Amino acid sequence: MQRKPYAEMTAQELQEEIRTLKEAYKKYQAMELSLNMSRGKPCIEQLDLSMGMMDMLSSQADLNCADGTDCRNYGVLEGIEEAKQLIGDMMENHPDNIIIYGNSSLNVMYDTVSRAETHGIMGNAPWCSLKKVKFLCPVPGYDRHFAISEYFGHEMIPVPMTENGPDMDMIEDLVASDAAIKGIWCVPKYSNPQGYSYSDDTVRRFARLKPAAPDFRIFWDNAYGVHHLYDNDQDYLIEILAECKRAGNPDLVYKFSSTSKITFPGSGIASIATSLNNLEDIRRQLRIQTIGHDKVNQLRHVRFFKDIHGMVEHMRRHADILRPKFEAVTSIFEEELSDLRIGSWTRPKGGYFISFDAMEGCAKDIVDRAKKAGVVLTGAGATWPHGQDPEDKNIRIAPTYPPLEDLKLATRLFTLCVRLSSAQKLLGERA
Amino acid sequence: MQRKPYAEMTAQELQEEIRTLKEAYKKYQAMELSLNMSRGKPCIEQLDLSMGMMDMLSSQADLNCADGTDCRNYGVLEGIEEAKQLIGDMMENHPDNIIIYGNSSLNVMYDTVSRAETHGIMGNAPWCSLKKVKFLCPVPGYDRHFAISEYFGHEMIPVPMTENGPDMDMIEDLVASDAAIKGIWCVPKYSNPQGYSYSDDTVRRFARLKPAAPDFRIFWDNAYGVHHLYDNDQDYLIEILAECKRAGNPDLVYKFSSTSKITFPGSGIASIATSLNNLEDIRRQLRIQTIGHDKVNQLRHVRFFKDIHGMVEHMRRHADILRPKFEAVTSIFEEELSDLRIGSWTRPKGGYFISFDAMEGCAKDIVDRAKKAGVVLTGAGATWPHGQDPEDKNIRIAPTYPPLEDLKLATRLFTLCVRLSSAQKLLGERA
Numbered sequence: 001m002q003r004k005p006y007a008e009m010t011a012q013e014l015q016e017e018i019r020t021l022k023e024a025y026k027k028y029q030a031m032e033l034s035l036n037m038s039r040g041k042p043c044i045e046q047l048d049l050s051m052g053m054m055d056m057l058s059s060q061a062d063l064n065c066a067d068g069t070d071c072r073n074y075g076v077l078e079g080i081e082e083a084k085q086l087i088g089d090m091m092e093n094h095p096d097n098i099i100i101y102g103n104s105s106l107n108v109m110y111d112t113v114s115r116a117e118t119h120g121i122m123g124n125a126p127w128c129s130l131k132k133v134k135f136l137c138p139v140p141g142y143d144r145h146f147a148i149s150e151y152f153g154h155e156m157i158p159v160p161m162t163e164n165g166p167d168m169d170m171i172e173d174l175v176a177s178d179a180a181i182k183g184i185w186c187v188p189k190y191s192n193p194q195g196y197s198y199s200d201d202t203v204r205r206f207a208r209l210k211p212a213a214p215d216f217r218i219f220w221d222n223a224y225g226v227h228h229l230y231d232n233d234q235d236y237l238i239e240i241l242a243e244c245k246r247a248g249n250p251d252l253v254y255k256f257s258s259t260s261k262i263t264f265p266g267s268g269i270a271s272i273a274t275s276l277n278n279l280e281d282i283r284r285q286l287r288i289q290t291i292g293h294d295k296v297n298q299l300r301h302v303r304f305f306k307d308i309h310g311m312v313e314h315m316r317r318h319a320d321i322l323r324p325k326f327e328a329v330t331s332i333f334e335e336e337l338s339d340l341r342i343g344s345w346t347r348p349k350g351g352y353f354i355s356f357d358a359m360e361g362c363a364k365d366i367v368d369r370a371k372k373a374g375v376v377l378t379g380a381g382a383t384w385p386h387g388q389d390p391e392d393k394n395i396r397i398a399p400t401y402p403p404l405e406d407l408k409l410a411t412r413l414f415t416l417c418v419r420l421s422s423a424q425k426l427l428g429e430r431a
Numbered sequence: 432m433q434r435k436p437y438a439e440m441t442a443q444e445l446q447e448e449i450r451t452l453k454e455a456y457k458k459y460q461a462m463e464l465s466l467n468m469s470r471g472k473p474c475i476e477q478l479d480l481s482m483g484m485m486d487m488l489s490s491q492a493d494l495n496c497a498d499g500t501d502c503r504n505y506g507v508l509e510g511i512e513e514a515k516q517l518i519g520d521m522m523e524n525h526p527d528n529i530i531i532y533g534n535s536s537l538n539v540m541y542d543t544v545s546r547a548e549t550h551g552i553m554g555n556a557p558w559c560s561l562k563k564v565k566f567l568c569p570v571p572g573y574d575r576h577f578a579i580s581e582y583f584g585h586e587m588i589p590v591p592m593t594e595n596g597p598d599m600d601m602i603e604d605l606v607a608s609d610a611a612i613k614g615i616w617c618v619p620k621y622s623n624p625q626g627y628s629y630s631d632d633t634v635r636r637f638a639r640l641k642p643a644a645p646d647f648r649i650f651w652d653n654a655y656g657v658h659h660l661y662d663n664d665q666d667y668l669i670e671i672l673a674e675c676k677r678a679g680n681p682d683l684v685y686k687f688s689s690t691s692k693i694t695f696p697g698s699g700i701a702s703i704a705t706s707l708n709n710l711e712d713i714r715r716q717l718r719i720q721t722i723g724h725d726k727v728n729q730l731r732h733v734r735f736f737k738d739i740h741g742m743v744e745h746m747r748r749h750a751d752i753l754r755p756k757f758e759a760v761t762s763i764f765e766e767e768l769s770d771l772r773i774g775s776w777t778r779p780k781g782g783y784f785i786s787f788d789a790m791e792g793c794a795k796d797i798v799d800r801a802k803k804a805g806v807v808l809t810g811a812g813a814t815w816p817h818g819q820d821p822e823d824k825n826i827r828i829a830p831t832y833p834p835l836e837d838l839k840l841a842t843r844l845f846t847l848c849v850r851l852s853s854a855q856k857l858l859g860e861r862a
Contacts, residue, residue, distance in 0.1 A: 039505065047503040051490040058489075059482040072478040072695040074470065102533045103725045110720040118548050118559060118583065128549060128559040144722075151719045152549065264503040267727040288582045289541040291575075294534045294725070296698040 005341040006419075006426050014427040021420045025373065028413045033374030035410045040192070040352035041401040042261055045321050049314065050263040056303035063299060071295035077287055083269065083298035089308035090226060091257050092239045093273040099282065102293045105258035105270040109219060110148050112254055112272070115285050116182070116215070117152055122251065122281050124215035127152075127182060136174065136184035138166035140355060140383030140394045142192040145185035145221065149385070156385035157181070161191065165198035168205040179212040183219050189237045190224040193383055193396035194355040195348020197235035207243035209252065218253040224351040225257060226315050229323045235349055241273060250275040259301060261352065262311065262318075269298055325399040329354055329411050336415035342422035345397075354397040355383075362421040363392045369417040375410045436772040437850075437857050445858040452851045456804065459844045464805030466841045471623070471783035472832040473692055476752050480745065481694040487734035494730060502726035508718055514700065514729035520739035521657060522688050523670045524704040530713065533724045536689035536701040540650060541579050543685055543703070546716050547613070547646070548583055553682065553712050555646035558583075558613060567605060567615035569597035571786055571814030571825045573623040576616035576652065580816070587816035588612070592625060596633035603640060610643040614650050620668045621655040624814055624827035625786040626779020628666035638674035640683065649684040655782040656688060657746050660754045664780055672704060681706040690732060692783065693742065693749075700729055756830045760785055760842050767846035773853035776828075785828040786814075793852040794823045800848040806841045 009017065057063060063071045065080045078084070079100025088095040101108045120126040127133045135149045139158040149156050157174065159166045165188065175181050186206075188198040198206075206218060220240050228234045244252045251274075259268035272282070305311045326348065333345050333356075345356045358366055363380035370377050378396040381387040397414075399407055440448065488494060494502045496511045509515070510531025519526040532539045551557040558564045566580045570589040580587050588605065590597045596619070606612050617637075619629040629637075637649060651671050659665045675683045682705075690699035703713070736742045757779065764776050764787075776787045789797055794811035801808050809827040812818040828845075830838055 041505050044501070047501065050503075054488050054490045054492065054494075057485050059485045061485065063485075070475070070478065072481075072698065074472050074691075074696040104721045104723075107721040114545055114549060118545060126559070128557070144719075147719050151716070260505075264727060265505040266723050267503065267725045285582070288575075288578050290535045290538040292535075292697050294698045294728070296695060297725070297728070 003339045005339065006422055007341060009426070011427060011430045014423050014430070018420065018423045018427065021416060021423065024416055025369070025420060028373045028416065031374070033409065033413070035374060035402050035406050036376045037398045037402060037407070037410055038376045038378045039401070040261070040398050042265060042318075043321065043401050043403070046318055046400070047264060049317050050304070053263055053300055053304040056300050057296065063296060065299065069295070071299045074291050076295055077283070077290070077292050079271070079293065080295050080298050080302075082302045086302050086305060086308065086311070087257065087269070087271045088273075090311060091222065091255065091271065091273050093241055093255070097241060097276070097279065098271055098273045099279065099286070100293060100298055101270045101272065103260075103266055103268055103270060103297075105221065105223065105256045105260065106144055108270050108272050109145070109221065109256055111289075112219070112282075113148055113152055113183075115282070119285065121215040121217065122277060130180070132180045134178065134181045136166075136171060136181060137385050138184070138186065138191075139385070140193050140389075140396070141185060142187055142221070143378075143382040143387070145219070146385045149185070155180075158385060159184075161194060161196060163196050165196065165202035168202055172205065172209060175209050175211040175213075175216055177212060181211065182213055182215060183217050185219050185221070187221050187223055188240070189222055189235060190227060190348055190351025192223070192351065193353040193394075194346045195351045195353060196346065197237055200238050203238040203240055203243055204247075207240060207247040207249055207252065209249070216252070220253050220255040222255055222257050223261070226311065227261060227318070227352070228315065228350040229319050229326055230349055231316065231319070233349055241275070245275075251277050254278065262314065263301060263304070267297065269301055322400055324404055325407055326354065328404060328408050329397060329399045332408065332411045332415060336412070337418060340419065340422070343418055352398060352400055354399060356395045356397055358393045358395060358418055359422050359425060360391045360393050362418070362425055363389060363395050365421045366414070366417045367395060369420060370414055373413055373417075375413050377414070434770045436770065437853055438772060440857070442858060442861045445854050445861070449851065449854045449858065452847060452854065455847055456800070456851060459804045459847065462805070464840065464844070466805060466833050466837050467807045468829050468833060468838070468841055469807045469809045470832070471692070471829050473696060473749075474752065474832050474834070477749055477831070478695060480748050481735070484694055484731055484735040487731050488727065494727065496730065500726070502730045505722050507726055508714070508721070508723050510702070510724065511726050511729050511733075513733045517733050517736060517739065517742070518688070518700070518702045519704075521742060522653065522686065522702065522704050523656075524672055524686070528672060528706070528710065529702055529704045530710065530717070531724060531729055532701045532703065534691075534697055534699055534701060534728075536652065536654065536687045536691065537575055539701050539703050540576070540652065540687055542720075543650070543713075544579055544583055544614075546713070550716065552646040552648065553708060561611070563611045565609065565612045567597075567602060567612060568816050569615070569617065569622075570816070571624050571820075571827070572616060573618055573652070574809075574813040574818070576650070577816045580616070586611075589816060590615075592622065592627060594627050596627065596629035599633055599636045603636065606640050606642040606644075606647055608643060612642065613644055613646060614648050616650050616652070618652050618654055619671070620653055620666060621658060621779055621782025623654070623782065624784040624825070625777045626782045626784060627777065628668055631669050634669040634671055634674055635678075638671060638678040638680055638683065640680070647683070651684050651686040653686055653688050654692070657742065658692060658749070658783070659746065659781040660750050660757055661780055662747065662750070666780055672706070676706075682708050685709065693745065694732060694735070698728065700732055753831055755835055756838055757785065759835060759839050760828060760830045763839065763842045763846060767843070768849060771850065771853070774849055783829060783831055785830060787826045787828055789824045789826060789849055790853050790856060791822045791824050793849070793856055794820060794826050796852040797845070797848045798826060800851060801845055804844055804848075806844050808845070
């Protein structure tokens with residue numbers, strides 16, 4: 001049964017609607033829920049998929065690499081060869097373009113910015129010596145990216161996202177005209193939070209940017225490169241390093257990745273892929289910073305997956321767990337909200353998030369209401385620099401962690417909060 | 432049979448000696464040795480001691496902490512409680528004063544300096560904004576400490592080491608009078624390279640320093656805190672955090688440690704211990720830099736050792752492997768060199784190194800000669816800032832990695848090189 005859109009309701013109809021919704025809300029409160037949908041955390045069943053990795057290196061195992069390196073001892077600054085091969089296949093980059101790090105790609109990104117701050121990039125002035133450093137921030141985007149820029153005092157310039165990626169006209173103009181712009185934060189595939197993947201045209205235009213700053217870099221966080229939900233309906237992303245090379249801009253991009261959402265978050269392996277020039281620049285610092293990262297864990301990953309085919313098969317098992325969760329959320333949204341015209345949402349084919357846009361000025365209120373009924377969502381505004389969504393409308397939905405039945409319950413409650421908040425806002429406008 | 436000291440030899444006697452030594456050297460060259468004594472690497476037998484750790488977390492194991500935290504997932508920025516307990520017992524610090532990091536204490540030290548450079552310490556100006564930052568460097572010392580300071584452009588001021596630690600008169604004067612001095616690099620127990628441990632008086636004076644700079648910090652790299660060679664003859668070091676607290680200087684020190692030379696170098700766990708004020712300062716950055724370090728590996732370590740007693744027993748097994756190596760080196764030195772009076776060396780009761788002082792101007796030559804006969808030593812000068820030993824006399828001996836018989840051979844060759852180099856120098860002085 002098609003319901004009347006809220007915007008077309010009379011004040012009286014809205015009042016009636018609010019009364020009904022409040023009754024329903026009270027019932028949720030009485031359930032004393034305690035559900036967390038705030039972060040992109042894998043669920044227990046997903047973690048269980050990688051338990052076999054724990055058996056790869058027993059006390060009887062040979063912990064030598066193919067080239068004879070004893071993984072238990074010091075050495076090998078940039079990662080063991082077989083890990084570079086596996087991660088290279090995962091990232092679609094040549095192993096020679098890769099450095100394997102520790103357990104966190106966020107840490108690699110932080111270090112990359114921090115190194116630019118203290119030592120500059122490829123001979124350019126250290127950013128900390130500059131009056132102003134600006135970063136472009138596609139919005140909505142990933143709060144932890146913005147937090148790094150905020151921590152280092154960057155001026156963050158929001159760039160609107162579209163289904164094809166960020167607004168490239170705006171980016172081309174800005175980077176060409178302002179040498180203080182040193183970087184842009186990108187999640188190019190199954191973006192955080194919308195699940196959008198950059199179009200071919202977007203990637204090509206990125207590779208052909210003509211930045212005024214010689215030390216401008218694209219921070220290409222390909223966190224969800226192999227994180228598809230469907231076997232036969234997957235987004236494809238043009239490989240940016242190769243495209244930059246073809247465009248004559250080989251040093252333009254730092255590309256990041258990790259196995260955090262493939263094996264165990266916090267106990268995976270992270271990596272950077274970039275040009276040989278950039279790598280040489282990075283090495284000068286890396287050899288001061290550490291003797292090497294955890295090779296035993298690199299070997300453990302390689303023995304578990306064997307090769308990229310093993311990883312792809314593994315990701316299908318993740319998809320089997322996650323697909324019903326994503327579909328549950330979007331179908332409840334469809335059922336509960338579509339005819340009321342009080343919000344819109346994305347339908348990603350991969351990644352970890354769904355993006356919900358409420359009516360302007362409602363996001364904070366919705367998140368607060370959900371919290372008061374026991375469902376913690378990502379804070380409203382988190383998808384914007386400094387946590388400030390100027391229209392207060394974007395909410396990131398993280399459907400992966402809760403069990404399916406909990407997730408459905410939480411999503412129903414969420415739609416209830418959306419309806420309540422929207423109805424009250426519209427009623428307020430009538431008054 | 433007591434031989435004549437080289438200094439008392441005539442030119443002719445020296446020439447005869449050199450002829451004999453060169454014959455012996457040629458025999459070593461003919462053996463085509465390829466031995467590496469350059470770094471403080473555990474040997475294979477030592478690594479084998481920790482293989483049982485690989486069985487602690489099988490696919491059937493429960494990977495939850497005592498408090499229910501699933502170690503496989505995101506979260507827990509500062510380390511799991513049981514790891515803080517174990518490392519706390521190892522470092523002699525309260526778990527609340529500890530943050531557990533990744534696999535490398537060097538990385539923690541680098542990050543600590545880098546954070547001070549970009550953000551300052553506890554509200555003080557970022558070091559990168561200052562004209563000059565100076566670090567005190569006890570010499571001989573650890574090359575990787577000096578490399579961090581060099582990388583960040585610190586002016587390094589050498590401070591002579593004694594058997595009781597660095598020259599405290601000099602340190603007290605310098606830090607009290609110069610606010611540009613922001614830190615000092617210390618390996619307080621079984622120091623690198625001498626194996627000296629700071630005396631009670633030295634530690635007490637460190638804790639009572641009155642630095643001109645409010646952001647002066649002692650970088651206390653307690654790398655060898657539990658790395659004794661003997662059961663009944665061990666150095667004891669006063670715990671610096673407690674001593675600083677007693678002295679009314681609670682925030683004066685950052686203390687670092689790791690299990691790199693307890694379990695697997697590169698796959699251990701590293702940590703910082705410091706005051707609650709300093710920890711709060713660190714947290715502000717750490718939560719931007721990462722979501723958390725590798726908890727699975729923390730749990731693996733805890734399950735393996737169970738408690739500090741397990742670790743102490745484990746270290747006795749390391750000592751059983753290392754003691755004969757240290758004793759072989761010093762007894763060959765004694766036998767080959769003591770009566771010739773052309774060098775002096777330390778006799779550590781723990782740690783990873785022996786320090787050898789040759790005659791002035793001979794260290795580089797000795798290391799070169801050894802290398803040409805197939806034995807790689809730590810580069811001469813490495814124990815000084817910028818790799819420049821002004822007297823060219825200190826050589827760091829790393830006896831841990833080679834098998835005992837190889838080590839003996841390499842040590843004999845080393846003493847031969849010392850003799851050759853010394854005799855030639857003395858002969859040159861006669862000419």
